[in-house]
Amino acid sequence: MKCSFIGRWSVSFSVFAIILCYSGAHGRCEGDSCPQESRNARASGLLGGTAVQQCSSVKDYPLDGTKLQPVNFEAPVIDLRWAGLNHDYDRYVFAITEPVEPMVGGHVWRSGSYGRIGSWTDVTKQMPDALLPRQGSDGDLTGILDLYFHEDHPEKILFAGPSYNYWITEDFGRTYAKVDTPGRTLGFWHEIKIHPSRPDWILAKVRRSVCEEWDASTNPWCAYDLFLSQDFGKGWTNLTANSNGLIAAFWDFDWGANLHRSERRAFPDETILATVYERADQMKGLTPGWDKDMHFVHSTDFFKSAHTKLAACGNQFELIGHKVFLALPSDCPTDPDGSPQPTEGQAQADSVVLYASADEAQTFEQVCLPVRWLDLGYNLVKTHDGASAFLVVDHDEEDMITKRAPMGNIYAPGYNNTLYSLSMTMNFRRRYITDFGRIEGIPGVYMANQLSSKMLTDPSAMRSLDFEKFIQTKITFNGGGSWQDLAKPQHYRHGVCNQCPSKGDSSACKLHLHGPSSWHDGPGGRPSFYSHENAPGIVMAVGNTGEYLEFAADTMCTWLSRDGGATWEDVAPNAGIYEYGDHGGLLILAPHETEGPTDSLKFSLDQGACWHSIHLQEAIDIQNIRVEPKATSHVFVVHGQACLKTPAHPTCTHTKEGSTPAGKIYVVDLKPIMGSDWRDCGGEDYERWSPPTPDSCLMGRNITMERRRRSSDCFNGKEYERAETSSNPCHCTKVDVECEYGFERHEEECRPIVGLDDARCSVLDKEDYVVSQSKYRLIDGDTCMDLSHIITDTDGKGNLPGGHHGRHPAHGKSASIFLVMLGIAVVLGAIGVWWFKFASDEVKARIEETIAPLMGGLSSAWRLLVEGTMRLKERVTDGYQGHDTYERDAFFQPLASGGGFGLDEEELHEPSPLNGH
Numbered sequence: 001m002k003c004s005f006i007g008r009w010s011v012s013f014s015v016f017a018i019i020l021c022y023s024g025a026h027g028r029c030e031g032d033s034c035p036q037e038s039r040n041a042r043a044s045g046l047l048g049g050t051a052v053q054q055c056s057s058v059k060d061y062p063l064d065g066t067k068l069q070p071v072n073f074e075a076p077v078i079d080l081r082w083a084g085l086n087h088d089y090d091r092y093v094f095a096i097t098e099p100v101e102p103m104v105g106g107h108v109w110r111s112g113s114y115g116r117i118g119s120w121t122d123v124t125k126q127m128p129d130a131l132l133p134r135q136g137s138d139g140d141l142t143g144i145l146d147l148y149f150h151e152d153h154p155e156k157i158l159f160a161g162p163s164y165n166y167w168i169t170e171d172f173g174r175t176y177a178k179v180d181t182p183g184r185t186l187g188f189w190h191e192i193k194i195h196p197s198r199p200d201w202i203l204a205k206v207r208r209s210v211c212e213e214w215d216a217s218t219n220p221w222c223a224y225d226l227f228l229s230q231d232f233g234k235g236w237t238n239l240t241a242n243s244n245g246l247i248a249a250f251w252d253f254d255w256g257a258n259l260h261r262s263e264r265r266a267f268p269d270e271t272i273l274a275t276v277y278e279r280a281d282q283m284k285g286l287t288p289g290w291d292k293d294m295h296f297v298h299s300t301d302f303f304k305s306a307h308t309k310l311a312a313c314g315n316q317f318e319l320i321g322h323k324v325f326l327a328l329p330s331d332c333p334t335d336p337d338g339s340p341q342p343t344e345g346q347a348q349a350d351s352v353v354l355y356a357s358a359d360e361a362q363t364f365e366q367v368c369l370p371v372r373w374l375d376l377g378y379n380l381v382k383t384h385d386g387a388s389a390f391l392v393v394d395h396d397e398e399d400m401i402t403k404r405a406p407m408g409n410i411y412a413p414g415y416n417n418t419l420y421s422l423s424m425t426m427n428f429r430r431r432y433i434t435d436f437g438r439i440e441g442i443p444g445v446y447m448a449n450q451l452s453s454k455m456l457t458d459p460s461a462m463r464s465l466d467f468e469k470f471i472q473t474k475i476t477f478n479g480g481g482s483w484q485d486l487a488k489p490q491h492y493r494h495g496v497c498n499q500c501p502s503k504g505d506s507s508a509c510k511l512h513l514h515g516p517s518s519w520h521d522g523p524g525g526r527p528s529f530y531s532h533e534n535a536p537g538i539v540m541a542v543g544n545t546g547e548y549l550e551f552a553a554d555t556m557c558t559w560l561s562r563d564g565g566a567t568w569e570d571v572a573p574n575a576g577i578y579e580y581g582d583h584g585g586l587l588i589l590a591p592h593e594t595e596g597p598t599d600s601l602k603f604s605l606d607q608g609a610c611w612h613s614i615h616l617q618e619a620i621d622i623q624n625i626r627v628e629p630k631a632t633s634h635v636f637v638v639h640g641q642a643c644l645k646t647p648a649h650p651t652c653t654h655t656k657e658g659s660t661p662a663g664k665i666y667v668v669d670l671k672p673i674m675g676s677d678w679r680d681c682g683g684e685d686y687e688r689w690s691p692p693t694p695d696s697c698l699m700g701r702n703i704t705m706e707r708r709r710r711s712s713d714c715f716n717g718k719e720y721e722r723a724e725t726s727s728n729p730c731h732c733t734k735v736d737v738e739c740e741y742g743f744e745r746h747e748e749e750c751r752p753i754v755g756l757d758d759a760r761c762s763v764l765d766k767e768d769y770v771v772s773q774s775k776y777r778l779i780d781g782d783t784c785m786d787l788s789h790i791i792t793d794t795d796g797k798g799n800l801p802g803g804h805h806g807r808h809p810a811h812g813k814s815a816s817i818f819l820v821m822l823g824i825a826v827v828l829g830a831i832g833v834w835w836f837k838f839a840s841d842e843v844k845a846r847i848e849e850t851i852a853p854l855m856g857g858l859s860s861a862w863r864l865l866v867e868g869t870m871r872l873k874e875r876v877t878d879g880y881q882g883h884d885t886y887e888r889d890a891f892f893q894p895l896a897s898g899g900g901f902g903l904d905e906e907e908l909h910e911p912s913p914l915n916g917h
């Protein structure tokens with residue numbers, strides 16, 4: 001009762017309410033748990049006692065009673081970019097807006113002053129022909145799709161549109177020059193990579209002009225070329241032409257310099273890694289499937305002299321953690337090292353094998369997974385040290401239900417990324433996005449959503465295939481070695497956030513949080529769990545207590561952990577959107593658009609104990625809150641759109657229902673907002689702490705970091721540098737080991753994975769790796785001391801004592817299939833260009849009429865095509881967290897490098913309605 005009257009954003013921020021809330025919880029607790037609860041409450045300050053973060057007063061800002069004014073854009077912002085990662089440059093902010101029909105690209109707005117009000121200009125108007133193409137040509141191919149800059153030279157920025165021009169600036173966007181796209185090809189399909197150390201060097205993968213015809217998808221001559229610029233986009237060289245006939249077409253590409261390990265340079269800067277067709281008669285157009293006629297090569301002189309073939313049949317590659325992951329079709333007659341490959345008749349035309357190289361692509365080892373199923377696609381998620389990657393594999397399970405369930409297995413790396421051990425089964429995924437992510441800044445900690453095995457025994461689930469009802473959240477503190485439930489809070493600030501049954505068995509009641517798949521789920525998507533390297537320990541998320549993750553709006557709360565996910569508290573009784581600034585000292589929070597409009601924001605200087613309000617002149621639907629990439633600043637950009645004006649929301653400004661609302665941003669600069677309340681931190685405001693708890697080790701080390709005290713409501717300031725993190729080795733325990741290759745965890749023990757067939761794994765065959773009889777191996781990247789009392793027969797890394805290898809029988813299936821999704825996506829893609837370039841209005845109207853019933857909520861074919869492009873872009877530019885563009889994880893499926901629309905699998909299975917015209 002005492003908690004239940006606490007409304008959204010109302011009295012809940014006072015100590016009074018918290019104490020009432022606590023007493024409510026106290027009243028419910030029974031038996032032995034009470035003293036413990038009360039001790040914990042005292043320790044955490046809820047009951048006074050050692051109270052460090054009691055919220056004695058909640059303030060309203062700005063202090064003078066004014067309200068923040070919005071900045072208006074013609075359409076909502078889809079992305080914000082800060083020029084560079086350097087403090088001096090983060091004043092330059094660029095916003096790309098949503099395209100407005102019939103434009104394919106959006107507008108770009110620029111601020112030279114941290115995004116402050118009055119500092120924004122629509123720079124698309126300064127880019128010649130970006131908005132109005134020359135009369136009669138290129139129809140709707142206007143606007144800007146994306147922008148690119150070099151981290152060390154953010155004054156140079158390249159803006160790519162869908163048509164035949166780029167725009168470049170070399171002075172942070174004060175002036176712009178129009179240049180031709182490479183080979184005057186359509187920008188719509190370009191893929192651009194700037195050299196990591198040479199800011200003027202750019203590679204662009206383009207489609208030949210013949211691909212602009214609408215039969216492109218069936219034309220074998222429609223292919224990709226690679227172009228090089230060494231003067232930041234002013235001039236371009238066609239590398240296919242440069243090769244003098246030695247290369248017929250390109251497919252995948254990257255700069256070799258991306259394999260450099262800081263000081264150690266693997267290659268000359270000129271090195272390009274690519275997969276290519278060497279002969280024109282082997283080209284197969286845009287949908288070659290997995291093709292043994294394509295090869296992985298490298299060149300150190302831009303293909304002027306003969307290139308070096310690194311692996312025959314290499315189709316696609318990713319560079320992660322200084323390793324090369326390479327996919328080869330399994331019908332390739334040779335291994336990457338050139339030795340003949342026994343095909344044994346089991347190779348399938350559409351299957352593929354994954355290889356990894358730890359020595360700059362000189363030698364490759366097959367990547368082995370302990371499963372008998374074939375694979376449909378991979379996501380690669382980097383480990384905290386950036387040295388290896390987890391594999392999340394969408395398998396082609398044999399059982400009907402599991403085959404249809406949206407899930408994959410998570411595999412933890414070992415032995416130079418060649419022997420992966422099973423970390424988690426039934427990891428939830430939605431299309432390309434898996435609910436698996438690092439908790440940044442805290443080594444070895446990851447969160448993932450898993451489908452409960454109850455799904456498989458629940459007859460209603462089988463009938464309805466309603467898998468989303470069975471999602472549960474898990475966390476690991478030892479690099480995937482073992483997973484556990486999230487600890488739900490013992491006390492709640494907001495009674496509504498406690499959905500555990502107050503009577504009876506509440507042991508099945510846990511905390512569940514939305515992951516990246518929810519964030520990427522389009523309108524209605526939920527913010528995912530979020531952490532930042534420069535805010536170590538802080539994790540915010542949207543979710544619920546209960547048996548499973550819920551999707552209904554009224555079940556959600558916003559949660560905060562300040563110890564890397566070990567403990568959680570509720571901070572808002574609704575789904576929030578959040579961001580961190582001031583090196584993690586400052587949290588900002590607002591209701592996400594799925595909760596409806598809001599006219600105030602909250603911020604906290606004491607990690608969620610007190611939430612002060614910032615009042616907004618007009619209410620908006622908030623889509624995201626952003627900060628510069630390093631999260632060191634106290635200036636945030638809140639972006640969203642005008643909300644519909646109704647009696648309940650009088651400060652909304654959108655009046656024409658059905659029309660597109662304007663885009664709105666609020667720039668929240670805490671320094672002027674706080675006024676005299678702003679205080680700079682001093683030495684006494686900091687403490688040392690060991691995440692996640694003082695008595696635990698992470699990845700074999702006891703890490704001690706500096707953090708600002710919770711009770712110190714001061715600002716670190718942008719220039720603050722965290723005192724060095726110290727780390728001492730710990731003695732090995734069971735926490736430092738995971739199940740050995742070929743074994744999986746059942747409760748506390750590792751058992752052999754049943755049903756593995758006889759497919760062999762080459763590192764095991766070659767006796768390079770010894771599978772330990774203990775069924776354990778050391779977790780990748782773990783550096784604990786003295787493993788020998790846990791693993792007695794090997795060093796935990798596959799070596800016998802004394803460094804000798806030995807043979808041990810082990811079985812594993814290593815063949816893998818990639819799902820070839822290019823087909824229909826490419827067809828639609830080709831139609832897309834034709835649509836915007838050539839189709840007359842009558843033809844468009846007729847097609848829209850025909851396909852309208854197929855498209856459900858989408859309002860036009862334009863929307864279908866543009867949203868397809870946007871979804872692709874989001875995937876490519878946004879990284880798995882979706883909140884920041886600082887770093888992205890690789891997504892390793894054919895679509896990623898083939899270019900194309902990021903369509904749903906469902907859509908891919910639909911016959912393409914446009915195809916017949």
Ligand SMILES: *[C@@H]1O[C@H](CO)[C@@H](O)[C@H](O)[C@H]1NC(C)=O
Pocket residue numbers: 182183185206207208209225238239240241
């Ligand atoms: C690049 O050069 C190749 C070989 O001369 C040529 O076939 C191709 O059309 C050129 N690409 C473009 C976009 O001009």
Ligand SMILES: *[C@@H]1O[C@H](CO)[C@@H](O)[C@H](O)[C@H]1NC(C)=O
Pocket residue numbers: 358359415416797
């Ligand atoms: C990993 O690869 C490097 C380079 O080839 C090699 O020196 C090292 O021994 C390998 N380590 C393991 C554990 O395989």
Ligand SMILES: *[C@@H]1O[C@H](CO)[C@@H](O)[C@H](O)[C@H]1NC(C)=O
Pocket residue numbers: 690694695696697702703704730
């Ligand atoms: C880790 O280090 C901190 C600070 O030196 C110390 O207080 C703590 O007891 C250590 N924990 C372990 C498990 O070694």
